[in-house]
Amino acid sequence: MPYAAGAGGDLLEVVTLEQLRRRMARRGVGRRTERPEFHLLLHLDGGEMVHTVDFREYAVGAGSWLWVRPGQVQRFGDLSGVDGALVLFREEALDPSAASAAGVGDPFGRTLWTPDSESAAATVRSLDHLRLEFESLPRHSHVRLPVLHHLLAALLLRLTDPSGQLGTAAAPEHSEPFLAFRRLVEVGFVQHRDVEHYARELGYSSRTLRRATITATGVGAKEFIDQRVVLEAKRLLTHEDQPVERIAARLGFPDTSNFVKYFAHRTATTPATFRARARGRDQPPGGRRRSRSTA
Numbered sequence: 001m002p003y004a005a006g007a008g009g010d011l012l013e014v015v016t017l018e019q020l021r022r023r024m025a026r027r028g029v030g031r032r033t034e035r036p037e038f039h040l041l042l043h044l045d046g047g048e049m050v051h052t053v054d055f056r057e058y059a060v061g062a063g064s065w066l067w068v069r070p071g072q073v074q075r076f077g078d079l080s081g082v083d084g085a086l087v088l089f090r091e092e093a094l095d096p097s098a099a100s101a102a103g104v105g106d107p108f109g110r111t112l113w114t115p116d117s118e119s120a121a122a123t124v125r126s127l128d129h130l131r132l133e134f135e136s137l138p139r140h141s142h143v144r145l146p147v148l149h150h151l152l153a154a155l156l157l158r159l160t161d162p163s164g165q166l167g168t169a170a171a172p173e174h175s176e177p178f179l180a181f182r183r184l185v186e187v188g189f190v191q192h193r194d195v196e197h198y199a200r201e202l203g204y205s206s207r208t209l210r211r212a213t214i215t216a217t218g219v220g221a222k223e224f225i226d227q228r229v230v231l232e233a234k235r236l237l238t239h240e241d242q243p244v245e246r247i248a249a250r251l252g253f254p255d256t257s258n259f260v261k262y263f264a265h266r267t268a269t270t271p272a273t274f275r276a277r278a279r280g281r282d283q284p285p286g287g288r289r290r291s292r293s294t295a
Helices: 017-027 096-101 117-136 144-160 176-188 195-202 206-217 221-239 244-250 256-267 271-281
Strands: 012-016 039-046 048-053 056-061 065-068 083-089
Touching: 012 017, 012 117, 012 144, 017 083, 039 048, 039 056, 039 117, 039 144, 048 065, 083 117, 083 144, 096 144, 117 144, 176 195, 176 206, 176 221, 195 206, 195 221, 206 221, 221 244, 221 256, 221 271, 244 256, 244 271, 256 271
Parallel strands: none
Antiparallel strands: 012 083, 039 065, 039 083, 048 056
16 A cells, blocks of 8 residues: 655645545445555544554544554544544655654554643644645645645654653663564564574574563564564455465465464464455455555
8 A cells, every 4th residue: 555645745644534534435445454655643533443453453532643654454443433633644754863753663663642631732733733734835835845744743753752641652671682683573584483593693592582582572582473474474464465375475485385384373264264354354335345545
């Protein structure tokens, strides 16, 4: 699901949920699973909904924010009883310092955000200002892009300020061995599913990685790798139309039967059955699954 920049090349878009509802109805698409190549930042002013991100359901209430990152699979909940706004943006809309400070490039970043009362008001003002300028600044204006990009940065920095969050504002502090292991798994899980490879690459013992991963996640290092492989398999099976054989190859399984056994052992279902169930939830009323983006 690529992001199509507007005529002005904004690299971001702001729509109300009412506008999103109308867009979805006009295109004849129901709630379905998508895998965007851009960020989606959802804010609710009123009502409640359940939004699914990477096969986990999040209860989003008034005042909450939900952040879907590129590569994750997501599915909108029932939008009929909620009010709010959706910001779609690419990381290139931010300067590197703002993107780094807000954790935009972090694939492990927090999904659900709930600011305290003071920060909530300031963050909503930032959103309102961004939406106002997005709607009012002419496409041909030479100030449109810098204004929108600065306002987006302000919104994200306000939202991610740890001091303004209820509950745990960010991921807990992890040991350096686990953080290094997690980063390397993220780029290498297709080629390598053995702990020893990562231990050699990082200069740690396998035992150190196992202990660090158990402390951080509650599961061992091998299970952590396997969970990442299975997550990617679920993403591909849900969102893409390639046959299981092709998906197996993309995940580093030259033998499809080995992939089927690997997946079934860890999910208690076959890839084909998982796909059928996931696709069944995505069927629009009275019609076939569509491939076009709602956004």
